[in-house]
Amino acid sequence: MSSLTAVIDLDLPGPTISRHVYGHFAEHLGRCIYGGFWVGEDSDVPNVRGIRTDVVEALRALRIPNLRWPGGCFADDYHWRDGVGPRDQRPRMVNSHWGDVVEDNSFGTHEFMDLCEMLGAEPYVNGNVGSGTVREMSEWVEYLTRADDSPMAALRRANGRDEPWQVPYFGIGNEPWGCGGNMTAEHYADLARQYATYVRNHGGNTVYKIAAGANADDYHWTEALMKVSQKLGCGCDPRGFFQGISLHYYTMTGGWVGSKGHATQFDTDDWYATMRRARKIEEIVRGHANVMDAYDPDHRIGLVVDEWGTWWDVEEGTNPGFLYQQNTLRDALVASTHFDVFHRYARRISMANIAQTVNVLQAMILTDPDTGALVLTPTYHVFEMNTGHHDASSLAVHVKGEVPTRAVEGADVPLLSMSASTKDDAALVSLSNLDADAPTTVVLDLRGREVTGFSARVLTAPTIQTHNTPDAPDAVAPVAHDGVRPHSRGLEVDLPARSYTTVRLELGA
Structure with a gap:
């Protein structure tokens, strides 16, 4: 030994570890929303206004600080007006990214905000840049957060919600380098400035705007965003287009093409390969932090790791587009090592969101579609064991x-x-x-x-x-x-x- x-x-405390690095992610993907969070008001599964009770109780025990929604890739196909108003009158849509299924939009803005209130979590809403418009995004923020008799506030009241919500976090698109539009870094950086201009603060609601950032070690993407937000080496205030830049990194033993590795059938060589790739998150975070430090030495723009975790082949017999995977002790240690990195870079990392919360990828919770049974995963327990780090130095x-x-x-x-x-x-x-x-x-x-x-x-x-x-x-x-x-x-x-x-x-x- x-x-x-x-x-x-x-006696030498350092930067505060924001509780928001323990954030979560819920996309319209597989059984994360439908069958995970949302069962509908007529379900035999115990629920409150259609939201599954035991899932809420389990997540409240984690002191879940924030929840990102509706995507992911889905965000840049989502048009928010389709998800408000009477559920039986909402138009259907095709979820082309995840399983090519048709969904009825029964879970939309009001249902998501209701879920956040039940969880005691702050909402992180991700807007549509890829197929949406500046006006559409601006009106969604108005609908959510404005208190007077503006057109969108009046529409919200007509749909049953009198008071505005507090929405502290808003994402300007998702993965524009891929599923969000296949853009160049410079093209997206210009769009991010444009869209963010119209994501306005209404009343007492102040929005922390998050630009869609890099895939893994694409440091050029981060630099393109920093260039439009701050001058090189300048300690003055950033231009204020956005306050955060996201980063996505997934751990797998295979690659994006072909097998990504099996969730439960693996050997010690696979175990150590996983740990090597999980520990690469420190190199990647350090690289992006170094780029950001050159433009923002005062750390006024946060790095938001809003998609991270393991990505394995789906469980046998499940829809390949639903990304349902089991979760072993190996996944738990991937999570614990990531958190050590997030703690070390607390001065720069303002938020992180594991992918995803229920029934998708490295989930906290798995629900059985036949029996309704709920299982807490090993990763769930790492989150619970770490609640003492929330907002600690x-x-x-x-x-x-x-x-x-x-x-x-x-x-x-x-x-x-x-x-x-x-x-x-x-x-x-x-x-x-x-x-x-x-x-x-x-x-x-x-x-x-x-x-x-x-x-x-x-x-x-x-x-x-x-x-x-x-x-x-x-x-x-x-x-x-x-x-x-x-x-x-x-x-x-x-x-x-x-x-x-x-x-x-x-x-x-």
């Missing part, structure tokens, strides 16, 4: 000693990932052991404040392929961890193989 030391200065973790590595695809992949934060009189330390077979021990050298108490939880499983099902809903679930003990420098923590551990510290002066 190897051992190393991690030094944490508890990041703490630097300095490792002394050699972090164990494994050679994977020509690179040495670190097998330990850590981050820490502090809030009020507590701190939370997160530790991921990515070694599939070997445990390790870490000494937490805790400095600057007295530790008056501690507790720990661990998430692991007998195999790397273990996952939760209706018959075994707690096959991967956190339990109290007794492998933590006092040490002359602070605490000594045993990390089982293939595990995620959180240690909560109670702090004195």
Whole structure:
């Protein structure tokens, strides 16, 4: 068993980790909306105004901070007026991106905003640039947020909602380099300025406008957006077209063409390949942050990682366009390592949204279409274990000693990932052991404040392929961890193989 030391200065808090990096994403895709969140008011599944009750309760336990909707690729096919008014009079549409199915628009603006209110989450609405118009987007913001007798406010009242909603986040299109229009970076940058001009603040609602950013390591795309928003090396105020730039990055063992890898049938080589590609998020975030720093040294424009997570081949027998995949311990550790990166780059990353919330890709929740059973995934538990990081101050973790590595695809992949934060009189330390077979021990050298108490939880499983099902809903679930003990420098923590551990510290002066 190897051992190393991690030094944490508890009295030197860094940038705040926004709770919004624990955001979620719900697209009109497969069974995320229909059959996931939305079952309809006549369903036998318990619901409130058509929204599934147990899904809401499970997500409230995560303190879900925001929810992105309606896409994704779907956003640039979506015309919001088709989703308001009496449900039986709403026009149908073809969801050409995801399964080529026809949907009836029964879940639209009012239903989404109702869902956000039930969740206690802030809405992140994604507008249509690819097939929409400037006027359409501007009127949607007016419909959502204006309080007086303007035309769109009057239409909202006619559709049953008197008071405006608060909509703090609005996306200016999605993936314009691909499904959102196949544009060049410079062409989209000009459109982003134009569209964002008409996404107005009405009354007391201030919109944080998010430009559609890069795919993975396309740093040129980010620079094109920064050029139109700020002068190179200028510390003055940005021009205000948008306040955030998005980034999309998915983890898979295959490629975009052909197999992306199997969600549950994989070996240790696949495990380590996954960890290598998951850890690439740090290189990608650093690259985009460096570009943004050149134009915005004061960090006034946020990096919004609003699509991230694993993408595997769909489960056998399901619609290929519905992107339904199982979720194992491997997915949980992909999530935990991503969060460590988001914590380290808290000064730049203002939001992140895992793809997606229910029944799609790296979901928090899986629902059975036949029995109605609800399953919480291993990834769900990582989100729950990390709620103590919400709006906490990041703490630097300095490792002394050699972090164990494994050679994977020509690179040495670190097998330990850590981050820490502090809030009020507590701190939370997160530790991921990515070694599939070997445990390790870490000494937490805790400095600057007295530790008056501690507790720990661990998430692991007998195999790397273990996952939760209706018959075994707690096959991967956190339990109290007794492998933590006092040490002359602070605490000594045993990390089982293939595990995620959180240690909560109670702090004195």
